[in-house]
Every structure is written in structure tokens, then in C-alpha cells.
Amino acid sequence: FFSECKKPTNYPPGPPWLPFLGSLFQLRSLSKKAGGQHVALMQLTKKYASDVIGLKLGSEYVIAVCSYASVRKILTSEEYEGRPDNFFFRLRSMGTRKGITGTDGELWKEQRAFLVSHLKQLGFGKDNVEQMVKDEIRDIITRMEHNLNNVNIAEVLAPSVLNILWYLTSGKNLRGNQRVTNLLELLHRRSKAFDMSGGMLNLYPWLRFLAPDKTGFSLLQKINSGISDFISEAIEEHKKSLIDEDNSDVIYAYLNQMNKGPNGKKYFTDDQLVMVCLDIFLAGSTTTTNTINFALFAMTQYPDIQEKVYKCIENQFEPQCEISYSDKQRVPYIEAVLLECQRFFPVVPVIGPRRVLKTCQLDNYQIPKDSTILINIYAVHHDQEYWQDPEEFRPERFLDNQNKLIGHERVLTFGLGKRRCLGDALAKTCVFLFFVTILRKFKLEAITKQSELDDNIAGINMSPQKYKVKLTPRTVNQ
Numbered sequence: 206f207f208s209e210c211k212k213p214t215n216y217p218p219g220p221p222w223l224p225f226l227g228s229l230f231q232l233r234s235l236s237k238k239a240g241g242q243h244v245a246l247m248q249l250t251k252k253y254a255s256d257v258i259g260l261k262l263g264s265e266y267v268i269a270v271c272s273y274a275s276v277r278k279i280l281t282s283e284e285y286e287g288r289p290d291n292f293f294f295r296l297r298s299m300g301t302r303k304g305i306t307g308t309d310g311e312l313w314k315e316q317r318a319f320l321v322s323h324l325k326q327l328g329f330g331k332d333n334v335e336q337m338v339k340d341e342i343r344d345i346i347t348r349m350e351h352n353l354n355n356v357n358i359a360e361v362l363a364p365s366v367l368n369i370l371w372y373l374t375s376g377k378n379l380r381g382n383q384r385v386t387n388l389l390e391l392l393h394r395r396s397k398a399f400d401m402s403g404g405m406l407n408l409y410p411w412l413r414f415l416a417p418d419k420t421g422f423s424l425l426q427k428i429n430s431g432i433s434d435f436i437s438e439a440i441e442e443h444k445k446s447l448i449d450e451d452n453s454d455v456i457y458a459y460l461n462q463m464n465k466g467p468n469g470k471k472y473f474t475d476d477q478l479v480m481v482c483l484d485i486f487l488a489g490s491t492t493t494t495n496t497i498n499f500a501l502f503a504m505t506q507y508p509d510i511q512e513k514v515y516k517c518i519e520n521q522f523e524p525q526c527e528i529s530y531s532d533k534q535r536v537p538y539i540e541a542v543l544l545e546c547q548r549f550f551p552v553v554p555v556i557g558p559r560r561v562l563k564t565c566q567l568d569n570y571q572i573p574k575d576s577t578i579l580i581n582i583y584a585v586h587h588d589q590e591y592w593q594d595p596e597e598f599r600p601e602r603f604l605d606n607q608n609k610l611i612g613h614e615r616v617l618t619f620g621l622g623k624r625r626c627l628g629d630a631l632a633k634t635c636v637f638l639f640f641v642t643i644l645r646k647f648k649l650e651a652i653t654k655q656s657e658l659d660d661n662i663a664g665i666n667m668s669p670q671k672y673k674v675k676l677t678p679r680t681v682n683q
């Protein structure tokens with residue numbers, strides 16, 4: 206009983222542990238009060254005067270890192286490359302340990318390498334994908350033009366982003382499909398329902414028998430079966446029309462790799478394919494939508510900055526010319542605004558989680574093998590000592606006096622190292638093109654009163670509160 210509360214030798218400081226619960230309740234109640242786990246963890250670093258905090262959630266050793274030095278060390282060291290193997294991760298992958306996001310070791314390396322190289326070949330950020338992104342934007346601009354006075358930006362963005370991801374995965378366009386709307390609703394609810402440590406369900410999997418709805422178990426089940434049915438149908442269709450060397454989408458490329466036989470590759474299976482596709486959606490859809498949404502939300506909160514962005518577009522581009530991702534270099538101010546949005550509102554405030562592959566030293570503390578690591582990039586993005594005025598929204602911090610981009614190595618939105626985001630090129634293309642095209646076309650004004658906006662919503666992902674905007678078409682550049 207007492208051994209339950211005893212901390213391992215030289216474990217990082219943190220709240221005391223209760224038998225069976227560890228520091229679960231302290232973290233939960235602090236997170237609730239503070240408005241998210243990321244802020245609660247920052248408060249704990251102050252309280253215990255340490256950037257590395259030692260917790261125990263149920264029976265799992267959980268360590269949170271909150272400074273740039275420790276975060277960088279975790280992200281770039283091989284011994285922190287693992288993923289926890291817990292109930293929550295397995296449930297996410299239909300009870301298995303498959304896919305890319307939730308795996309480690311040989312399987313992860315092989316499958317990640319496949320997807321990275323395939324996405325490069327497909328040309329994330331290159332013409333065909335970029336054209337698809339531009340078509341989506343054209344479509345949502347048309348929809349916005351039909352309803353100028355009362356627009357919920359998130360509702361407009363989410364189906365477009367999902368459609369882009371589905372196109373890359375399956376080569377098909379889903380615009381207007383009712384199943385997409387249903388899937389989106391499930392994905393949204395999922396991202397609000399859990400935090401990065403997996404919530405109560407991870408700690409006490411048996412709770413699913415007592416409270417399947419309250420623990421989120423039923424919701425996860427529903428999401429899993431909804432999405433995997435959808436993906437499996439597409440895979441079956443692809444199998445029927447498979448042509449050698451047709452690698453035009455992720456499913457074809459994967460099936461062709463499977464048909465080549467082992468050839469040094471070990472883990473190419475039907476189940477893996479479903480999970481790799483699922484990973485693309487779970488990792489890419491809410492994150493990309495929320496990043497664009499936060500950037501547009503910020504423009505409603507800082508109208509002067511919105512005007513400067515518009516002037517920048519007006520000065521750099523002829524009225525009829527189409528803007529491409531490669532034009533980003535021409536508008537460093539806009540890049541600075543987008544960086545500041547990502548610094549200020551990181552959509553995944555706590556990234557990871559990671560599993561420590563062997564006992565190691567971090568900041569003079571001993572981190573036991575198989576501990577879970579939570580990486581608080583919100584803390585890095587809001588570090589008072591480094592940024593001086595982290596709570597100010599100030600894009601100029603990323604520009605030198607010659608208007609050149611500077612100082613963004615501490616913006617860690619996409620992570621770093623071998624597990625960094627593999628969809629970053631696509632995400633950055635989407636964020637830039639949606640942002641400039643929408644702001645070139647419309648002036649955005651929030652019509653939701655400030656007093657009606659609560660704090661941003663934090664779960665696994667952070668998203669702005671629901672806000673509505675009024676759009677005024679810009680007269681030039683029509």
C-alpha cells in the first residue's frame with residue numbers, strides 16, 4: 206500500500222501521490238481551474254521550482270517537460286522516441302498496436318518511412334496537391350459569399366480540410382457527402398473529450414464497463430467503427446482497380462508495396478493500411494482546421510493586424526493573379542503573423558506522449574524506463590524569460606529591421622526530430638493559402654461579443670470558442 210506512494214530514486218519533483226490514484230486528482234482539478242493541462246503543468250513548474258515535473262497517473266509514471274532545453278532534448282534523443290503502450294492508444298487503434306502515430310520500433314520506422322517518401326513523391330506543396338487545395342478554397346469562398354453575415358468559420362473549414370486529406374489518401378473528392386459531416390462531428394467530439402494523458406479511461410480501463418458513455422468509451426468505439434468502415438470500403442474499391450506502379454494516392458501506393466512481396470519490408474498488411482489511413486485523419490484534420498481557424502480568429506481580435514495583412518497582399522499581388530505557396534517568401538509579414546498565431550495558440554499544446562525506451566538522466570533527475578513523457582510546447586511558446594512579453598500578440602517579434610524572418614526555432618508547433626509531424630508541408634500549404642485567400646477576399650469582423658467568448662477549448666487539441674463573423678467583400682482583387 207505504502208509502496209504505491211513512494212517515488213522512485215531521484216524522480217523529478219511534483220505533487221504527492223495517493224495510493225492507486227497517484228497525482229491524478231491534483232492534476233485534474235488544477236487543469237480544470239487553469240483552463241487546460243498545459244497551464245496546470247506550467248503552474249506546477251513554478252510551485253516545485255523545476256522545469257521537469259514528476260507525476261503518477263494511476264499506475265503510470267508520467268513526466269512533464271516545460272522548458273525549451275528539456276523539450277528539445279526529448280524531441281531529439283533516440284531514447285525518448287517510443288510511444289506509450291496503454292489502453293487509450295490501443296483503443297485508438299482498434300485494440301491493436303498498429304499505424305504510425307501510436308507505434309514505435311521497427312514497425313514505426315518502416316511505416317513512417319513509407320508515408321514520408323510517398324507524400325514527398327505525391328508532392329505535398331507541389332502542383333497537383335496545391336491545385337486541390339486551391340479548388341477547395343475556391344469552393345469555400347463561394348459558400349461564404351452566400352452567407353456574409355453570420356459565418357461559423359470552423360464549420361466552413363473542417364469539411365474542406367477533411368476533403369483534402371481524403372483526396373490524398375484515396376484520390377476521391379468527398380465534397381457534399383453526408384458521411385463526412387457525421388465523421389467530422391465525431392472527430393470534433395473526440396478531440397474535446399480527452400487530454401494527452403488519455404483521461405480516466407486509460408488509467409482505469411475497467412471503468413468502461415461501469416460508465417461507457419461518461420468515460421468516452423462509447424464515443425471512441427463509434428468513431429473507430431465509423432472511420433474504419435469508411436476506409437475499408439475505399440481499400441476494397443482500390444483493390445479492384447489496382448494498376449501496377451499507379452501510386453497516385455496513399456492506398457494505391459500501399460497496396461502496390463504489399464504486392465511486391467516482403468522485399469525487406471515486414472509490416473505491410475491490410476490492418477496496417479487501415480491504421481495508416483486513420484492516422485492521417487486523426488493527426489491531420491482537427492490540427493490543420495484549428496490552426497487556420499485560430500489564425501482567422503486572431504485577425505478578428507486584432508483588426509489593425511488584419512489591415513496590415515491585407516495591405517501586404519494588395520501591395521505584392523496583382524488583382525487577378527493567383528497566390529501560390531511559393532509566394533510565401535514575398536510576404537514575410539504574413540509569415541510572421543502565422544508564426545505568431547502558432548506561438549500564441551498552439552493547437553496541440555502538449556505534444557507526445559512519448560515512452561522512455563531506457564532509464565535515463567534528464568536535468569539531473571532519473572527518468573525510469575517506460576515512463577510517459579508529456580511535452581508542454583505551450584510552456585515553451587509562453588516562456589516569459591525568453592519572449593519577454595509572451596502574452597502580447599506581436600508578429601513583429603519574428604521580423605528583423607530589414608523585414609526578414611527571424612527567431613522562430615522556438616516555435617515547435619510541428620515538433621522536432623525523428624517523430625516530427627510528417628504532414629507539416631501539407632499543413633503549412635493549407636494554412637498559408639486558406640489564410641491569404643480568405644483575407645484577400647473578405648474583411649472579417651467578429652460578431653460574437655467579447656463577453657460571450659469563453660476561454661479557448663482545450664482537450665487533446667486546442668480550438669477557439671465558437672465565434673461567428675461578418676464578412677465584407679473587399680472591392681479590389683475581386
Ligand code: HEM
Nearest residue numbers: 306488489492493496556557618619620624626627628632
Ligand atoms: C497544423 C497542423 C498540424 C499540426 C500542428 C501537427 C502537429 C504534429 C506534432 C506536434 C507531431 C509530433 C508529435 C510527437 O512529437 O510525438 C505530429 C505528428 C504527426 N502528424 Fe502532424 N500536425 C499537423 C498536421 C498534420 C497533417 C496534415 C498530417 C497528415 C498527413 C499529419 C500527420 C502526422 C502523423 C502521422 C504524425 C505521427 C508521426 C510519428 O509518430 O512518427 N499531421 N503532428
